Amino acid sequence: MFSKLLYKNRQIARGYAMDDFDRQLVALLRLDGRMPIAVLAQKLQVSRGTIQKRLDRLISSGAVRGFTVRTRQELDETVLRAMMSVKTSSKKPAALIKALNGVPEVVSLNTTNGVWDYIAELRAASLADLDRALREIRSIDGVASTETSILLGAV
Known part of the structure; x- marks a missing residue:
């Protein structure tokens, strides 16, 4: 209940509730981001115009930030994946977040609770690339400490 309220308040704070x-539309797009508008309209039992209007509003408000391709992990065996916990000492979190998101290997960045402030998911083509990204992140002003785990396989 609390997380649902928090999520709702976050959306309202950004100017769009x-x-x-x-939520149903976004859920369908998460399953298939290339689903045609006509199919979305049929599944949600509304007109194509309604779907287009809602999509335009979701995109312009920032609630939907983009569309992406997701592959099964085993199809992309050449990519190293890692999770990095980040503790900060920054008085300027916006600048720190911008710097972390500016590292090309960072594919997602999330706030968390407990000892760590952020959890970053990283993807790199090689150990050398991952090592360079880790060094780059650790050198960002405001990063106090990190802990990284390389993901070896799904179970």
Whole structure:
């Protein structure tokens, strides 16, 4: 209940409150980001114009930041994946977040609770690339400490 309220408040704070229809639309797009508008309209039992209007609003408000391709992990065996916990000492979190997101190997960045402030998911083509990214992150002003785990395989 609390997380649902927090999520709702976060959306309102950004100037757009997602309703149940928006959440259903986003859920379908998470399953297939290339689903045609006509199919979305059929599944949600509304007109194509309604879907287009909602998508435009979700995109312009920032609630939907983009569309992406997701592959099964085993199809992309050449990519190293790692999770990095980051503790900060920064008085300017916006600048720190911008710097962390500016590292090309960082594919997602999340706040967390407990000892760590952020959890970053990293992807790199080689150990050398991962090592360079780790050094780059550790040198960012405001990063106090990190702990990294390389993901070896899904179970």
